Amino acid sequence: MKNSLKICSICLLATSIIAAAQVEPLVIQEQGSFAAGGTVITAPGQFDAKKPLDPAGQTYHGDHAAVLYQIPPHAHKYPIVMLHGAGQFSRTWESTPDGREGFQNLFLRRGFATYLVDQPRRGSAGRSTVESTLTPKPDEQLWFNQFRLGVWPTFFKGVQFAQDKEALNQYFRQMTPNTGPFDVNVISDALSAVVDKSGPAILFTHSQGGGPGWYTAMKNSKVKAIVAFEPGSGFVFPENELPPAMPSAFDTLKGEPVALDKFMALTKIPILIFYGDNIPDKPSAMPAQDSWRVRLAMARQWRDVVNKHGGDVQVIHLPEIGIKGNTHFPFSDLNNVQIADQVSQFLQQKHLQ
């Protein structure tokens, strides 16, 4: 019975993917792109048009976010602003590595305007105000493990990732480097400017984007809810409620102290956090697995502190509700329609659509 249900749900999933890909065109009332936020550097001196390569008196606009937006007809009240994680860019939310529709298309089809962000100093928003040297250091087996596809070169049994060579090729090529130092304030300032342009919005964040997401909500009350996929760092706590640092076989995870009055903004909005599968309960000698053990643990502590102050945070560890095999990218995993359904249920419950 359990197996036939599984097969049935796989069939339904397959059918809905084929239906989406072949049948229904997307209808877009408006689409485009813009830069939001950022700063301007001006070199001292006087610009001379006859010495164009001399920076004297010239300006440099940098540290903005770059945004791709699409608005369907009769869109829901709140658009969804989507922020990628470490080493990633807007592609996170676009096509999946195996070529299916990502959350951009899925939520457009569900009637939401989407705003896909490249954070300052990443991808399309590459113009950093701080110098940086980019070195092509081979690191993809680290990511294969860290993103929990498996333990290189072996995929986890039942992992929600297409195990063909081209999917992995696309997956590795959906990375793009920082063009300047990661700076949570620079990013959250720019993201705040994005929601000023989009209007009051729901924020989806991924991984390293989790921190900038919390900071943006503390800066701008136009953030009306957050759905965070596997936040990996930047958990903010009131200064006197910092949890102990959490060592793992990968690194030591620390909470980040903020003033209580700022922190309280996070108690005013519904927040849903997802973690996927293959995260151990107990300490592991494998750095990749162990790093997620402490991150899930800190997310739960964070939930408890925010809720203690009157907040509305839920942490869904997907295997606990019977959804198995998810990697660090639940929104592009093979079962991403099922994950989108979980998100939609939350948005409905919270009257956000």
Place this chain on the structure above:
Amino acid sequence: MKNSLKICSICLLATSIIAAAQVEPLVIQEQGSFAAGGTVITAPGQFDAKKPLDPAGQTYHGDHAAVLYQIPPHAHKYPIVMLHGAGQFSRTWESTPDGREGFQNLFLRRGFATYLVDQPRRGSAGRSTVESTLTPKPDEQLWFNQFRLGVWPTFFKGVQFAQDKEALNQYFRQMTPNTGPFDVNVISDALSAVVDKSGPAILFTHSQGGGPGWYTAMKNSKVKAIVAFEPGSGFVFPENELPPAMPSAFDTLKGEPVALDKFMALTKIPILIFYGDNIPDKPSAMPAQDSWRVRLAMARQWRDVVNKHGGDVQVIHLPEIGIKGNTHFPFSDLNNVQIADQVSQFLQQKHLQ
């Protein structure tokens, strides 16, 4: 009479912009993103999952192109692949600096599938196989002049650019740096992989993208036509037909020698080249203006050599056909619908739609 015609065409233009922006939703049968081409570096040694930060045995996928594509229902036979110029990325073809529709939307509305490319080592395709240091050097007054908005801080009279502060802010922020050295072979290899994925295509190139465009057509017969906006370098000539170098107040422009049998590929497809306004006929002391004088001159010589070998190249210097005020970005200028009409006329004449 002439003036009233002008006013009338301005009214029509304004009407068509308002109509496009307010009335017709875009219908997209399929949209997504992918990486094309590129190489893989592998560090010597054996990967150890317990030493994830050690590159030994790890891989690095880089030097691919990043592509955003949209396919309308019942699209024309050939999609349009669009390649940006120096310092730019896909944004070139998306929203204009003043927020109107760019060539992405305009040609979707005209029934073409569009493939917007970030070339290797730029924007979303930032993962370069060659190290690079990125320095935030103020240079925007150079670009204001070089892109022929005017002579900083004064706009040219009648320039087709919205003269408000936010348009200029967006314009400067639509730049993003190289994350590795510009390499015409790396770019044209990746662009060739894009047309392998898109299928036989029309190529639109801008500025520095002109060179990679010619090289791609020499590498891949799936390039069925090229529309080049203000190609700025990379003019290829048969080895024994190189024109003399052309010095200007900005730099010295040289043709690039290629074997005749490769060059001949460029004689097999229709090619249309546009240049805008405010390019002097005679040598000028202003580096920005003078650089475009020699580029237009070389484009004409190039046209003559390709056509002498049986080719079909046209150079349209827009003021000569009465279209005034265009900058280096005719496809996003205020009159970009008029420019799109010129392109459509060419595509119709050449039976490319």
